[in-house]
Amino acid sequence: MPGRWARYGRGRQTPNHAILHARRSVIIWSPSRTASSHNSTKEASKSNLEGGRTINPLAIELNEIIREGVPELYATLSALGRELYFPRGILTQTAEARQRAHLYNSTIGIATSQGKPLYLPGLMRFLRDMDPAEAFDYAPATGMSTLRELWREHQTEANPSLKGRSFSLPIVTSGITHALSICSDLFCDAGDLLLLPDKLWGNYRMIFGTRRGADIRQYPLFRDDGSLHAQAFREALLSFADRPKILVLLNFPNNPTGYSPHLEEAEAIRDALLEAAEAGANLVVMVDDAYFGLFYEEVTYKESLFSLISGVHPRLTAVKLDGATKEDYVWGFRLGFITFSLAGGDDLENVYRALEKKVGGLIRGTISNCSMLAQSLLLKAMKAPGYKEEKERNYRLLQDRYREVKEVVYRERYADAFRPYPFNSGYFMCVRLEEVDADTLREHLLDRY
Amino acid sequence: MPGRWARYGRGRQTPNHAILHARRSVIIWSPSRTASSHNSTKEASKSNLEGGRTINPLAIELNEIIREGVPELYATLSALGRELYFPRGILTQTAEARQRAHLYNSTIGIATSQGKPLYLPGLMRFLRDMDPAEAFDYAPATGMSTLRELWREHQTEANPSLKGRSFSLPIVTSGITHALSICSDLFCDAGDLLLLPDKLWGNYRMIFGTRRGADIRQYPLFRDDGSLHAQAFREALLSFADRPKILVLLNFPNNPTGYSPHLEEAEAIRDALLEAAEAGANLVVMVDDAYFGLFYEEVTYKESLFSLISGVHPRLTAVKLDGATKEDYVWGFRLGFITFSLAGGDDLENVYRALEKKVGGLIRGTISNCSMLAQSLLLKAMKAPGYKEEKERNYRLLQDRYREVKEVVYRERYADAFRPYPFNSGYFMCVRLEEVDADTLREHLLDRY
Numbered sequence: 007m008p009g010r011w012a013r014y015g016r017g018r019q020t021p022n023h024a025i026l027h028a029r030r031s032v033i034i035w036s037p038s039r040t041a042s043s044h045n046s047t048k049e050a051s052k053s054n055l056e057g058g059r060t061i062n063p064l065a066i067e068l069n070e071i072i073r074e075g076v077p078e079l080y081a082t083l084s085a086l087g088r089e090l091y092f093p094r095g096i097l098t099q100t101a102e103a104r105q106r107a108h109l110y111n112s113t114i115g116i117a118t119s120q121g122k123p124l125y126l127p128g129l130m131r132f133l134r135d136m137d138p139a140e141a142f143d144y145a146p147a148t149g150m151s152t153l154r155e156l157w158r159e160h161q162t163e164a165n166p167s168l169k170g171r172s173f174s175l176p177i178v179t180s181g182i183t184h185a186l187s188i189c190s191d192l193f194c195d196a197g198d199l200l201l202l203p204d205k206l207w208g209n210y211r212m213i214f215g216t217r218r219g220a221d222i223r224q225y226p227l228f229r230d231d232g233s234l235h236a237q238a239f240r241e242a243l244l245s246f247a248d249r250p251k252i253l254v255l256l257n258f259p260n261n262p263t264g265y266s267p268h269l270e271e272a273e274a275i276r277d278a279l280l281e282a283a284e285a286g287a288n289l290v291v292m293v294d295d296a297y298f299g300l301f302y303e304e305v306t307y308k309e310s311l312f313s314l315i316s317g318v319h320p321r322l323t324a325v326k327l328d329g330a331t332k333e334d335y336v337w338g339f340r341l342g343f344i345t346f347s348l349a350g351g352d353d354l355e356n357v358y359r360a361l362e363k364k365v366g367g368l369i370r371g372t373i374s375n376c377s378m379l380a381q382s383l384l385l386k387a388m389k390a391p392g393y394k395e396e397k398e399r400n401y402r403l404l405q406d407r408y409r410e411v412k413e414v415v416y417r418e419r420y421a422d423a424f425r426p427y428p429f430n431s432g433y434f435m436c437v438r439l440e441e442v443d444a445d446t447l448r449e450h451l452l453d454r455y
Numbered sequence: 456m457p458g459r460w461a462r463y464g465r466g467r468q469t470p471n472h473a474i475l476h477a478r479r480s481v482i483i484w485s486p487s488r489t490a491s492s493h494n495s496t497k498e499a500s501k502s503n504l505e506g507g508r509t510i511n512p513l514a515i516e517l518n519e520i521i522r523e524g525v526p527e528l529y530a531t532l533s534a535l536g537r538e539l540y541f542p543r544g545i546l547t548q549t550a551e552a553r554q555r556a557h558l559y560n561s562t563i564g565i566a567t568s569q570g571k572p573l574y575l576p577g578l579m580r581f582l583r584d585m586d587p588a589e590a591f592d593y594a595p596a597t598g599m600s601t602l603r604e605l606w607r608e609h610q611t612e613a614n615p616s617l618k619g620r621s622f623s624l625p626i627v628t629s630g631i632t633h634a635l636s637i638c639s640d641l642f643c644d645a646g647d648l649l650l651l652p653d654k655l656w657g658n659y660r661m662i663f664g665t666r667r668g669a670d671i672r673q674y675p676l677f678r679d680d681g682s683l684h685a686q687a688f689r690e691a692l693l694s695f696a697d698r699p700k701i702l703v704l705l706n707f708p709n710n711p712t713g714y715s716p717h718l719e720e721a722e723a724i725r726d727a728l729l730e731a732a733e734a735g736a737n738l739v740v741m742v743d744d745a746y747f748g749l750f751y752e753e754v755t756y757k758e759s760l761f762s763l764i765s766g767v768h769p770r771l772t773a774v775k776l777d778g779a780t781k782e783d784y785v786w787g788f789r790l791g792f793i794t795f796s797l798a799g800g801d802d803l804e805n806v807y808r809a810l811e812k813k814v815g816g817l818i819r820g821t822i823s824n825c826s827m828l829a830q831s832l833l834l835k836a837m838k839a840p841g842y843k844e845e846k847e848r849n850y851r852l853l854q855d856r857y858r859e860v861k862e863v864v865y866r867e868r869y870a871d872a873f874r875p876y877p878f879n880s881g882y883f884m885c886v887r888l889e890e891v892d893a894d895t896l897r898e899h900l901l902d903r904y
Contacts, residue, residue: 062665089665093657116786117853117882124784124852126845129836134583144786180629180789183823191666208542212820216511216538217640335573337565337593338827340629371661374632377826378787387578396575403573404566433566 064091068360075357076348078321081288082251084218087192090364092147116143140382145375147366149178149343153385157343160388161328164299167313173326174358176343177365180376182296185327185344186213186255191368193253193290194218199246200253203227203239205427205436207261207294220253227260232428234271240278247285254279254289256311259297259432266431272307276314283321291315295328297432300401302408306430312347320350330384332433335400339380404433411435513540517809524806525797527770530737531700533667536641539813541596565592589831594824596815598627598792602834606792609837610777613748616762622775623807625792626814629825631745634776634793635662635704640817642702642739643667648695649702652676652688654876654885656710656743669702676709681877683720689727696736703728703738705760708746708881715880721756725763732770740764744777746881749850751857755879761796769799779833781882784849788829853882860884 069088073080117124123142133141148154157176162168179185194200196219202210205227214220225242229235246252256275258266267275283289293312301308312326329342346361348354369375387393415426415437422440429435439447518537522529566573572591582590597603606625611617628634643649645668651659654676663669674691678684695701705724707715716724732738742761750757761775778791795810797803818824836842864875864886871889878884888896 086666091665093661117781117784117849119852123786124849126784126836126842126849128839128842128845129783129785129832132583132585132832132835134581136581142785142787180822180826181824183819184821187821209819209823212542212816216540216816217535217820332566334578335566335575336578336591337572338591338824340822340824340826367661367665370632370658371666372633372636373629373789373822374658375630375787375789377629377789377829379832380826380828383578383581383828386581387575390577393575393577396577400566400573400575403568 061089062091064094065089065364067091068363071360072357075351075353075360076320076323078288078350079323079348079357079361082193082290082323084191084193084195084198086195086368087364090192090367092363092367093370135386136382141379143378145178145378145381147370147375148362149176149376150378150381150385153381154178154343156385156388158345161310161326161345165309165313167309168316171313171317171347172349172354173312173316173324173347174345174362176326176328176345177362177369178376178381179329179342179344179369180373181331181340182294182327182329182342183209183213184340184373184376185329185342186210186292186294187217187372188344188365188368189253189290189292189325189327190214190218190220192364193251194220197221198251198253199223199249200255201225201239201242201246202255203257203260205260205263207257210255214253214255227263227265228428234265234267234274234428236271236274236278239275240281243278243282243287244285247282247287249287251288251290252282254291255294256291257294257296258311259300259430261296261432262434263427263436264429264432264434265427266301266306267311268305269307272311272314275311276318279315279322280319283319287321289322290325291322292325292327295326297332298328299333300404300433301431302405303430312345316347317349320348323348334384334387334397336380336384339384340377341380341384510538511540513543514538514813516540517812520809521806524800524802524809525769525772527737527799528772528797528806528810531642531739531772533640533642533644533647535644535817536813539641539816541812541816542819584835585831590828592827594627594827594830596819596824597811598625598825599827599830599834602830603627603792605834605837607794610759610775610794614758614762616758617765620762620766620796621798621803622761622765622773622796623794623811625775625777625794626811626818627825627830628778628791628793628818629822630780630789631743631776631778631791632658632662633789633822633825634778634791635659635741635743636666636821637793637814637817638702638739638741638774638776639663639667639669641813642700643669646670647700647702648672648698649704650674650688650691650695651704652706652709654709654712656706659704663702663704676712676714677877683714683716683723683877685720685723685727688724689730692727692731692736693734696731696734698736700737700739701731703740704743705740706743706745707760708749708879710745710881711883712876712885713878713881713883714876715750715755716760717754718756721760721763724760725767728764728771729768732768736770738771739774740771741774741776744775746781747777748782749853749882750880751854752879761794765796766798769797772797783833783836783846785829785833788833789826790829790833 065088068091069080072083122138125138125142130138130141154175154177161176179188190213194214198220200214200220200222202222202224203226204224211222215222223242223246225238226235243252243254260266279289279291293310293315295310295312298310310326310328312324315322316324324347326345326347327342328345330336330339331342344365346358348357351357415435423442424437424439427436427438514537517540518529521532571587574587574591579587579590603624603626610625628637639662643663647669649663649669649671651671651673652675653673655673660671664671672691672695674687675684692701692703709715728738728740742759742764744759744761747759759775759777761773764771765773773796775794775796776791777794779785779788780791793814795807797806800806864884872891873886873888876885876887
């Protein structure tokens with residue numbers, strides 16, 4: 007029984023220590039032969055200076071790749087974004103061991119028995135058709151590669167204009183909020199400008215404002231006649247074109263109004279962004295596609311805005327934030343994705359890989375990795391026969407409800423009481439109260455119903 | 456069918472907007488009656504100033520509770536820690552609605568059908584004895600309350616000295632790394648001192664150093680004779696007693712050496728901390744219990760160090776970071792807990808609640824919430840008959856392996872080649888190579904085995 011007796015467990019991923027399992031001993035060693043002292047370790051990992059701060063040599067390598075490939079992207083990275091790197095050590099050494107060693111395995115992170123993770127049968131009994139490794143093992147920091155490939159196919163299928171465009175392999179995140187917070191860490195320093203509409207998901211304030219000190223500015227999403235106010239967006243954007251960078255967050259179907267643009271409106275948004283980029287602004291445009299796909303009207307533009315703005319200008323970094331949360335009705339799974347699209351460089355793939363390493367390091371330093379169980383389940387579900395039909399059935403149900411709500415809320419007799427904001431997609435709609443105070447009505451409804 | 460026709464879905468949690476479902480309409484409204492303009496919204500949520508930075512009034516309320524209750528704790532909060540708050544709005548309004556409204560439910564976040572979350576049957580078929588809500592719904596930002604209560608019982612059972620001590624209800628995190636990164640956000644500003652041993656999990660550098668700019672200082676974990684070097688810890692600690700605060704991270708069973716202290720060694724660590732607190736240092740002592748419970752020797756102290764340092768001094772905030780990851784062999788589940796213990800105040804429960812709100816806001820602004828599926832599974836497993844026996848069986852297996860490894864690595868014939876670092880617990884052990892270069896040996900082993 008090779009491998010059993012000589013190992014009583016394997017430890018949490020330990021980049022400073024390589025763990026190997028030789029014939030009759032368990033060997034773990036430090037990068038240096040002797041116990042590392044404070045000074046030598048510190049010097050080894052923090053020897054270079056950049057802009058007065060110490061920075062890891064691996065981060066410097068990534069920065070050089072990004073700066074050479076797309077300098078406009080480099081200009082938008084936050085101080086933290088520039089310091090991020092993916093640690094060498096156990097993670098890269100594990101990859102080497104998988105390729106080269108076949109007799110024994112004593113690499114990272116988990117206790118095993120007979121080649122499978124040690125597990126509690128009492129947990130396994132709630133799962134069906136799952137291998138223990140699919141449920142209990144660690145996932146890589148950037149996610150299961152099979153799921154990432156499959157999600158990319160799904161993105162291209164749902165957004166046909168993306169075919170042939172340059173965009174990165176999606177990185178798995180623990181929900182779309184996590185993808186947003188990765189963006190805020192990567193791109194936002196205190197005082198950096200973030201442009202948001204006046205109808206927004208309140209958590210953006212916590213993610214970018216409280217956590218990272220963003221200077222949040224807002225523009226009116228709608229004109230008084232209920233159409234999308236692309237002109238207000240354009241004016242706000244151009245008024246800040248002298249800032250060193252502008253972060254923009256677009257969210258359609260919009261939370262909370264449930265509005266998605268027509269093609270002309272979407273194109274007007276893209277044109278405004280291009281105009282600002284031409285005027286010299288370095289833009290990071292985040293597209294929050296949380297409610298993607300739930301479009302109920304013919305005239306609505308059916309692709310993500312990411313399709314329209316990817317690869318259009320070197321000064322426009324497009325970031326797609328999407329996920330299974332709403333698309334696959336798994337709110338509690340915490341599965342999102344983050345995808346980058348760049349323009350201008352000769353070797354964009356290399357820049358995507360550098361960005362991926364920075365994001366991987368950040369994920370590792372925040373939550374280590376995302377749920378393996380959720381990733382395995384989504385992968386199995388997406389590959390199963392009937393997956394698309396089941397999604398279609400749920401979509402039809404929501405569309406029917408949408409039509410009924412729409413039929414009711416525009417009735418004449420409610421006109422004095424409230425006016426709906428434009429809605430055509432997503433999960434909700436939103437009304438503007440005309441006569442009653444919102445909190446008074448809330449109290450009244452709570453007591454009556 | 457009340458509730459079906461009038462709602463076609465429910466949206467992501469939206470603190471700025473209350474969503475209510477009245478008899479014949481879906482109503483969502485803004486805090487103000489009219490569309491919020493940039494200025495009015497900004498003024499409403501960011502009207503107060505503290506130390507030159509704008510800060511949310513809810514954060515100020517929490518800060519006052521903490522400052523009045525345990526001023527020494529307040530002194531250790533980071534700038535971000537002081538700005539954190541749990542948003543009012545949909546979250547608190549949902550709680551109110553649950554208490555007061557019984558006829559209709561149109562509160563937060565998910566699409567439902569017949570009172571259950573809408574889901575894909577293709578996903579459900581991989582789960583057994585699970586309700587769709589247990590798998591697919593959102594969990595609260597701080598975790599399922601039933602699981603939190605149960606984990607607290609588990610903590611007290613495994614650490615009998617905690618009985619009667621003051622400590623908070625554990626907050627659910629997405630793994631122990633997430634609990635650590637919460638600590639770094641809550642307590643660590645750039646330049647703040649973090650004291651670590653020279654044998655450590657490398658990710659601490661990413662979590663505290665790269666992400667938050669901690670000034671990391673190290674002390675030797677062992678003396679040359681292989682005993683724990685509590686004296687070095689004490690000296691390092693006292694040498695920094697003039698710093699405004701000191702962050703300390705204790706990790707036993709230690710990753711990577713697999714060492715846990717005897718009672719006398721553990722008490723020496725506690726005494727050093729008390730001495731520093733008496734000398735005026737404000738301490739945040741994080742106890743990383745990732746490998747807790749895997750103790751293989753009689754003489755080892757069998758409780759968490761949290762038991763020894765909780766409630767001992769107002770200037771010592773103890774934070775326990777533990778989780779199911781290793782204890783329940785579910786590495787890929789991403790389930791950890793964070794628990795605080797304070798001393799000195801008259802109404803510590805109130806301070807714990809204030810801290811919990813800050814942590815809840817931070818979780819919401821980083822990943823929204825943790826996996827509901829994983830929480831439901833752990834809860835079911837912990838309540839199932841045979842749970843303790845199954846854990847005991849895995850423990851015995853690891854203990855047997857430990858004994859065999861121990862028997863081998865101390866053999867005379869290896870003495871010239873390597874010397875094991877002290878080990879008595881956890882998943883691994885670690886050797887110091889005497890003659891060979893570590894990387895040369897690694898290459899050799901990769902090619903040979």
